[in-house]
Amino acid sequence: MAPALLVSIDLATYSKSTQGLQSSALSYIGNVFTNVTPETVDLALTHLQQSVGRYANYLGVTSLTSIDDVISLLDAGAAKVFVTRSQLDELLSRKISQDRLVLALPGNTKEEIINAIGGTQVDIYTHQVSDLGLVEAWLKEYGTDRPDVFVSFANPDMNSVLRLSKLAAIPVVPAEKLTVDPKSETSSLSVAKLIMANATSDRPDGLYTTLVTDERGVALGLVYSSEESVAESLRTGRGVYQSRKRGLWYKGESSGDIQELVSISLDCDSDCLRFVVRQKGRGFCHLATATCFGEYSGLSKLQQTLQSRKASAPEGSYTARLFNDAQLLRAKILEEATELCDAQTKEEIAFEAADLFYFALTKCISAGVSLEDVERNLDAKSIKVKRRKGDAKPAFIQFAPAQSNGVSEKEKVKEAASVPKSKSDPAGTKDGRITMRRYITSQETPETITSVLQRPSQRSxxxxxxxxxxxxxxxxxxxxxxxxxxxxxxxxxxxxxxxxxxxxxxxxxxxxxxxxxxxxxxxxxxxxxxxxxxxxxxxxxxxxxxxxxxxxxxxxxxxxxxxxxxxxxxxxxxxxxxxxxxxxxxxxxxxxxxxxxxxxxxxxxxxxxxxxxxxxxxxxxxxxxxxxxxxxxxxxxxxxxxxxxxxxxxxxxxxxxxxxxxxxxxxxDMPAGPSEVLVIADETSNPVFVASDLLSQAEHGVDSQVILIAVGLNETQLQAIENEVHEQAMRLPRVDIVRGSIEHSITLVCETMEEAMELSNAYAPEHLILQVRDAESVVESVENAGSVFVGEWTPESVGDYSAGVNHSLPTYGYAKQYSGVNLASYLKHITSSNLTKEGLRNVGGAVMELARVEQLEAHRRAVSLRLGVE
Ligand SMILES: NC(=O)c1ccc[n+]([C@@H]2O[C@H](COP(=O)([O-])OP(=O)(O)OC[C@H]3O[C@@H](n4cnc5c(N)ncnc54)[C@H](O)[C@@H]3O)[C@@H](O)[C@H]2O)c1
Ligand SMILES: N[C@H](CO)Cc1c[nH]c[nH+]1
Ligand SMILES: [Zn+2]
CATH class of the missing domain: 3.40.50.1980 (Nitrogenase molybdenum iron protein domain)
Known part of the structure; x- marks a missing residue:
């Protein structure tokens, strides 16, 4: 909808000005016009940053302002930019929507104005008009099909501005000429009068129907206004209406449930006013409910509840826990986001989206951000002209194709979110190369080593x-x-x-x-x-x-x-x-x-x-x-x-x-989850083989983990393995999966085989590969592992397929207490005892004594009766 009035301000001086309409009142009518020159572009961008989403900005730019600056202004949230003819052509050729552009013309001769209107369908702005008759003439000529016409005056007065409004052109009036105080000096133009000049009333008492809403557009109730009540509202910055029985009604004056005025506007045919307010206290209705139609529902209700919980959460309540535990809140947001991705049916999607909104809003409220702030942000984004490509961040790309039948999205997202990365490096890469993070054990605390050896986080x-x-x-x-x-x-x-x-x-x-x-x-x-x-x-x-x-x-x-x-x-x-x-x-x-x-x-x-x-x-x-x-x-x-x-x-x-x-x-059998391998290598190992073994398990899934323990390797030897990992990985069809698993895979550099085995036994890998000197002798030190692969000629994949050993093995460190699948997994062992009379005599004494200790007399007698003893 076209604005009823544009308030023109000078950015450089406005904030200091004490004349005319003050900034606190600007947003009540909601439309600001500013002139921008190459010198004030930065100022205009700052102004937009602060005000976008609160009111619409219309920016006039000089011909000297570059096209890029115009685009920046639009992108920063200017509702419309007023440009010259040549700028207009250039911007249209760059596919900028004509709805965001206004052709600015000097308009003091009939020819100029007629030519301009006849030749274009974009909105027109003509400034410093001294002859109102001219404008009247061309508006008549082009009737209602014409583009919107914005007019600024050389010397505006109330009559000419009102006349212009009635002609359906949009007056541009300097802020210093406007006032919200109807009692101020007569040369000022009353904002209330200007707004109400366009309003119509179809009621016998001449009052104006007024809808009161909150900032999110939720209807609070219906009231009536007069020019006087609107003027009072603008003057005080409060919700003030006209009661049919009691005259001027300052909402909340007696109850304390006052309203802060946010904006006043007219509907499409100007017969209904809308007051947007910030309701304080118990609510708008005299029955002390949020609205005259009952309490809030949906997101508004959730926000109300969260805000009151933040003010005084019952101890031990879940919401209080969330407010106090940032880690828990983060985990819940990630969890719900991925559950939403996994949801399939309409019911599931609604269910999961509701959960996600709950946790997201909890995050907002805990940081003092309201739904209104979020919606303003959305509106501001919706008028950006430079669209981002919208691609997912690299850490999330590998998960893009929805895997409906297998890999848990949540788990992957959690992992992706938990590993800090530099901005330019996608998951599992460093400086663009697929690389495992490297730790030198002597330089780290045992806690760090334990923590980097953790398996990728699992869903709770x-x-x-x-x-x-x-x-x-x-x-x-x-x-x-x-x-x-x-x-x-x-x-x-x-x-x-x-x-x-x-x-x-x-x-x-x-x-x-x-x-x-x-x-x-x-x-x-x-x-x-x-x-x-x-x-x-x-x-x-x-x-x-x-x-x-x-x-x-x-x-x-x-x-x-x-x-x-x-x-x-x-x-x-x-x-x-x-x-x-x-x-x-x-x-x-x-x-x-x-x-x-x-x-x-x-x-x-x-x-x-x-x-x-x-x-x-x-x-x-x-x-x-x-x-x-x-x-x-x-x-x-x-x-x-x-x-x-x-x-x-x-x-x-x-x-x-x-x-x-x-x-x-x-x-x-056992818990057997995502595949994993730990390779121990020393200076005798072949980097090509080491890398190939690491990658063979990394390619299973992004939730796999591979560990290299490098014993006494120098920088050149380490780099040789890292080069191989990158080079070989890049040639794999499942390179994207490898990136995912390499992201939580590490190299530990240590000094001795003893230390390497200690680390390996603590990790208890599903597969342990020994590519070290005299590998066979090292097997003796293996305490915990699902299956061991000895020497450089034993790749892990022979065990996966054909050597004869079983590949169904314990993961997650369960190799500490479980065996892999073997023949015994399919068998039960039954024991039997068989005693002769002599045998019973030999062992009977012990049985009877223990039965006596346990006071289980029947047990004791089963022996004593047979042996004929007491
Ligand atoms: N430890 C070992 O010995 C060993 C051996 C071989 C494979 N593995 C591992 O086994 C795993 C196999 O996993 P996979 O996913 O490829 O196959 P899978 O057969 O284990 O799982 C697929 C099934 O998961 C279910 N599923 C998927 N998404 C779901 C959801 N959102 N809700 C409910 N159910 C859902 C579906 O029913 C689907 O049929 C891999 O991690 C692999 O590394 C381990
Ligand atoms: N390495 C897997 C067990 O962790 C098994 C497998 C099957 N196919 C290839 N590999
Ligand atoms: Zn495998």
């Missing part, structure tokens, strides 16, 4: 559990239909109608190239050999005393469920690692589960492995839903006794939850 348990629990419950109670729903949602396999593929598997579903089939067969055979060798050929039998024989024998776990990950990469090798030992152990029922591809099919390599290990079925599902189906069974998935296999945080959490449910009757 609570959050993951909150996501996973409902999934488990749904599958447990609704079976197949819930299982399919989640597969449609997370794996996009919307055409899938049955969640299980049963053996015998059709040959067309496991067609492989001869090379792939051969590779699987070779790996199968090696894994088989190594795991078969782990079996005990006969039970363990020990006679502990004459006639007392103790035996231990093993039995296979009857039904096993094997989880094969398929989120960021499909891993048929994991099917081998889990399936072959199950087969060797003699498990009667082997069921695989793996997320299907988007078309509902399963990778032929996995089907082939399932066939080779004698699996009875493949569950076409991933994540927590697959784990729940295996644990509880569904109409088509048969329940298992143990679930094995690695996976992301949802899989790991679901495994933990079902194994804790005594009704499920299911156990698990």
């Amino acid at each position: 348990n609570e959050t993951i559990v909150n996501i996973v629990n409902p999934i488990i419950h749904a599958v447990k109670t609704r079976g197949d239909s819930a299982l399919l729903e989640y597969t449609h949602k997370f794996d996009r396999a919307t055409s899938l109608t049955s969640p299980v593929l049963r053996a015998p598997f059709p040959p067309e579903l496991m067609k492989l190239s001869p090379e792939t089939q051969h590779a699987i067969d070779v790996s199968f055979s090696n894994i088989y050999k190594f795991h078969a060798a782990q079996s005990e050929d006969k039970p363990l039998v020990v006679e502990t005393m004459p006639g007392v024989t103790c035996t231990r024998f093993s039995r296979p776990i009857e039904r096993v469920g094997l989880y094969v990950p398929g989120g960021t990469a499909v891993l048929p090798s994991t099917a081998l690692m889990l399936g072959v030992p199950a087969m060797v152990a003699g498990c009667k029922k082997i069921v695989l589960a793996s997320p299907p591809r988007a078309d509902g099919s399963i990778t032929p390599e996995i089907v082939y492995v399932a066939h080779k290990v004698g699996a009875e079925a493949i569950v076409l599902a991933g994540g927590a839903q697959a784990v729940a189906a295996l644990a509880y069974g569904t109409e088509s998935v048969s329940k298992v006794d143990k679930i094995l296999g690695p996976g992301n945080q949802f899989v790991t959490a679901a495994k933990m939850i079902v194994s804790n449910d005594t009704n499920a009757g299911v156990s698990i």
